[in-house]
Amino acid sequence: MNKFADFIARNQYSHMIILAVLLLVILPLSMDIFRLNLVGKYLTYAFVALGLVLCWGYGGILSLGQGVFFGLGGYCMAMFLKLEASSPENTAIQSTPGIPDFMDWNQLTELPWFWEPFHSFGFTLFAVIAVPAVFAFIIAVAMFKRRVGGVYFAIITQAVAAILTILIIGQQGYTGGVNGITDLRTLHGWDIRTDEAKYILYYINALLLFLALFVAAFVIKSKLGRLLVAMRESEERVRFSGYDVSGFKIFIFCLAAAISAVGGAMFTLQVGFMSPTFVGIVPSIEMVIFCALGGRLSILGAVYGTLLVNWAKTSFSESFPELWLFAMGALFIGVVMAFPNGLAGVYQRYIEPLLLKMSKKDDSPSAPTPAAKDASSDKADTSEETLTSEERKHA
Amino acid sequence: MRLPTFENTALARRGFLKNLLAIPAALMLAHTSVPALADEVNSTGLAVTDDTVKVGILHSVTGTMAISETGSVQAEKLAIEQINAMGGVLGRKIEYIQEDGASDWPTFAEKSKKLLVQDKVAAVFGCWTSASRKAALPVFEQYNGMLYYPTFYEGLEQSPNVIYTGQEATQQILEGLDWAAREKGAKKFYLLGSDYIWPRTSNKIARKHIENVLGSKVVGEEYYPLGHTQFNSVINKIKLKKPDVVFISVVGGSNVAFYKQLKAAGIDMGKEKPLFLTISVTEDEILGIGGENIEGIYASMKYFQSLPNENNQAFVKAFKERWGDDIVIGDVTQAAYLGPWLWKAAVEKAGSFDIDKVREASPGIELTTAPEGYVRVHKNHHLWSKTRIGLAEPDGQYKVVYESDELIEPDPFPEGYQ
Numbered sequence: 001m002n003k004f005a006d007f008i009a010r011n012q013y014s015h016m017i018i019l020a021v022l023l024l025v026i027l028p029l030s031m032d033i034f035r036l037n038l039v040g041k042y043l044t045y046a047f048v049a050l051g052l053v054l055c056w057g058y059g060g061i062l063s064l065g066q067g068v069f070f071g072l073g074g075y076c077m078a079m080f081l082k083l084e085a086s087s088p089e090n091t092a093i094q095s096t097p098g099i100p101d102f103m104d105w106n107q108l109t110e111l112p113w114f115w116e117p118f119h120s121f122g123f124t125l126f127a128v129i130a131v132p133a134v135f136a137f138i139i140a141v142a143m144f145k146r147r148v149g150g151v152y153f154a155i156i157t158q159a160v161a162a163i164l165t166i167l168i169i170g171q172q173g174y175t176g177g178v179n180g181i182t183d184l185r186t187l188h189g190w191d192i193r194t195d196e197a198k199y200i201l202y203y204i205n206a207l208l209l210f211l212a213l214f215v216a217a218f219v220i221k222s223k224l225g226r227l228l229v230a231m232r233e234s235e236e237r238v239r240f241s242g243y244d245v246s247g248f249k250i251f252i253f254c255l256a257a258a259i260s261a262v263g264g265a266m267f268t269l270q271v272g273f274m275s276p277t278f279v280g281i282v283p284s285i286e287m288v289i290f291c292a293l294g295g296r297l298s299i300l301g302a303v304y305g306t307l308l309v310n311w312a313k314t315s316f317s318e319s320f321p322e323l324w325l326f327a328m329g330a331l332f333i334g335v336v337m338a339f340p341n342g343l344a345g346v347y348q349r350y351i352e353p354l355l356l357k358m359s360k361k362d363d364s365p366s367a368p369t370p371a372a373k374d375a376s377s378d379k380a381d382t383s384e385e386t387l388t389s390e391e392r393k394h395a
Numbered sequence: 396m397r398l399p400t401f402e403n404t405a406l407a408r409r410g411f412l413k414n415l416l417a418i419p420a421a422l423m424l425a426h427t428s429v430p431a432l433a434d435e436v437n438s439t440g441l442a443v444t445d446d447t448v449k450v451g452i453l454h455s456v457t458g459t460m461a462i463s464e465t466g467s468v469q470a471e472k473l474a475i476e477q478i479n480a481m482g483g484v485l486g487r488k489i490e491y492i493q494e495d496g497a498s499d500w501p502t503f504a505e506k507s508k509k510l511l512v513q514d515k516v517a518a519v520f521g522c523w524t525s526a527s528r529k530a531a532l533p534v535f536e537q538y539n540g541m542l543y544y545p546t547f548y549e550g551l552e553q554s555p556n557v558i559y560t561g562q563e564a565t566q567q568i569l570e571g572l573d574w575a576a577r578e579k580g581a582k583k584f585y586l587l588g589s590d591y592i593w594p595r596t597s598n599k600i601a602r603k604h605i606e607n608v609l610g611s612k613v614v615g616e617e618y619y620p621l622g623h624t625q626f627n628s629v630i631n632k633i634k635l636k637k638p639d640v641v642f643i644s645v646v647g648g649s650n651v652a653f654y655k656q657l658k659a660a661g662i663d664m665g666k667e668k669p670l671f672l673t674i675s676v677t678e679d680e681i682l683g684i685g686g687e688n689i690e691g692i693y694a695s696m697k698y699f700q701s702l703p704n705e706n707n708q709a710f711v712k713a714f715k716e717r718w719g720d721d722i723v724i725g726d727v728t729q730a731a732y733l734g735p736w737l738w739k740a741a742v743e744k745a746g747s748f749d750i751d752k753v754r755e756a757s758p759g760i761e762l763t764t765a766p767e768g769y770v771r772v773h774k775n776h777h778l779w780s781k782t783r784i785g786l787a788e789p790d791g792q793y794k795v796v797y798e799s800d801e802l803i804e805p806d807p808f809p810e811g812y813q
Binding site for chain 1: 493495502504512526529549551595596599621813
């Protein structure tokens with residue numbers, strides 16, 4: 001037991017391994033496919049929360065419009081799947097067979113030009129990342145080059161989310177409007193609605209999430225990560241040291257957007273449709289809540305926060321269909337008041353010291369002394385340790 | 396609300412939070428349910444026991460749609476309670492599991508799946524907006540469930556897994572336009588709607604009918620985003636173009652702004668110059684708009700609370716006794732009330748709860764006790780029903796001024812209107 005505690009408290013990969021065991025082994029074995037599919041859906045939101053840890057927690061850029069990138073990624077994937085589902089045989093009853101059903105309802109008689117490339121799966125995969133990233137790049141260049149930041153930037157991102165929602169709903173002939181793009185069936189002839197497909201998609205999703213976690217951990221550990229923290233604490237000082245502050249901000253914002261978009265695409269595949277409800281302001285803010293609840297400085301906290309909030313949402317709403325929103329409200333208020341640094345804060349304040357104490361009792365000569373530990377934490381070897389030092393700075 | 400019991404093996408895998416919540420619930424439960432095996436009335440493993448059958452109710456009881464969908468939930472619960480008081484369905488009491496769609500389309504898909512896969516309900520009464528139905532529909536088709544959908548809607552759909560108890564667009568629209576042309580001599584029409592699939596499809600049908608069948612003119616067609624509240628420019632356009640009829644499919648909160656602004660702009664709706672004909676304002680919406688603000692407009696739909704027939708009087712009385720005296724009943728609420736009754740009739744005709752058998756038995760099912768009068772299920776899963784025109788009065792009720800002679804055939808894919 002003590003060795004285990006020692007492993008968890010001191011090994012830099014231990015937390016990642018625990019999450020991997022949880023997501024890849026424990027949950028698939030303990031849940032039926034319906035619940036597992038729900039977890040898969042929650043995990044797609046974790047991509048967004050992870051992006052927010054990077055750009056908000058580390059970069060200090062609060063974006064209240066991350067749903068935009070989640071939605072764009074999801075729509076790109078949905079367009080591909082919808083075209084496949086709208087083969088001339090499947091849509092024979094329409095006035096114009098071969099185009100998606102909602103276009104037919106809106107008197108369109110041919111496929112709009114920007115839908116054409118989505119016949120290709122390769123292009124779709126490229127677009128899932130590229131479209132949101134380019135869109136984020138445009139926003140970020142327009143804002144950060146002019147040194148717009150803080151609250152103003154948050155408001156702009158909200159406006160973007162609102163504008164895009166209105167655009168999608170308004171252009172329903174091209175986008176499916178408020179209904180979204182529904183009734184998606186197959187991917188290259190592979191039926192994504194079967195239980196087997198759901199298992200496979202769950203694992204693909206989980207592996208992509210780990211990939212994103214490693215990218216995020218790498219960024220945080222790198223010099224770029226240090227610069228982001230420095231910029232967050234004092235942007236002017238970094239600028240006067242000769243760094244191009246806006247360039248770093250643009251990069252991290254685009255990275256967060258691309259990660260969110262992967263989540264959106266996986267959402268479409270697992271849930272089977274995409275709708276403008278994910279692009280709007282409310283889901284965007286919800287995703288900030290997932291991130292805040294997990295702890296905005298912890299990439300793993302983002303995953304746990306997302307899982308916890310959504311799990312609670314599903315459980316409460318199934319058990320108390322008319323009152324569940326109050327329970328959710330109480331959960332948010334309770335966690336934020338009691339633990340301002342979220343779940344990760346709880347872990348650091350209460351659980352980690354306990355684990356360290358347990359491992360100290362073990363008193364094995366090979367364990368590093370507390371002094372050595374302090375020294376290494378200055379180097380910020382792992383994300384968790386960076387977080388500890390951040391914590392101290394805040395305290 | 397009924398919670399799963401510990402006998403439900405799936406529960407064991409639902410995580411600690413759910414288990415914690417289920418403990419007091421299990422204590423509250425008077426009896427447990429053990430699914431009967433290979434029962435002759437249930438060969439597909441639905442949640443049917445020797446004396447109970449489970450169904451689902453899936454509407455938004457939170458979020459922006461809650462105000463509209465609450466009436467449907469109340470109607471469905473009332474119907475279920477009445478059926479149980481009469482001895483249930485095939486001798487089994489109906490137990491309902493209520494889920495909240497939370498005005499969020501993906502949630503409707505999630506909860507539909509939960510009801511079908513985990514709870515194994517024999518039927519679901521639910522969905523309201525087209526978007527929520529579109530989201531849930533693939534789930535019902537994949538897992539072969541049966542959905543009773545209450546809202547009047549745009550048509551262009553006919554699923555083997557849905558019974559549409561509201562009117563599809565042609566049933567509601569054509570009769571209203573014919574009436575305006577015949578009784579009021581209308582020649583110029585102005586079409587106005589919220590910007591989503593239902594108003595757009597409805598107006599497409601209306602325009603074809605006006606131009607091709609009535610030989611009249613459409614002098615304007617406009618759409619505003621959902622939730623839009625500034626209608627002054629369109630009111631000016633209406634004043635300028637002087638249509639005989641303004642045909643309105645504006646939904647939700649926008650209605651409140653629209654009719655108040657009409658009144659403030661000095662248009663007296665009672666003068667019928669122009670005449671306002673809506674397909675979207677039921678008694679429920681008038682509660683929010685205020686009877687005095689909308690007095691004098693006409694509505695074209697299949698049900699009004701003021702219908703004088705005996706069925707309806709009994710229904711309104713029972714509804715008020717169950718849910719309170721100051722409640723109003725709109726078109727959709729009545730359609731939702733039909734759901735459990737139509738399902739009961741189909742199950743009894745089939746002699747089985749099996750979805751396939753219920754589906755087969757459904758066409759031809761008739762209800763003589765429906766509050767709106769006689770209805771019958773068409774083989775395209777929509778209802779034969781009459782269309783009525785109501786005149787809005789200051790007390791928030793409609794006075795029925797016209798009723799179609801015959802039942803109108805549902806035609807979700809109208810030829811010549813697409």
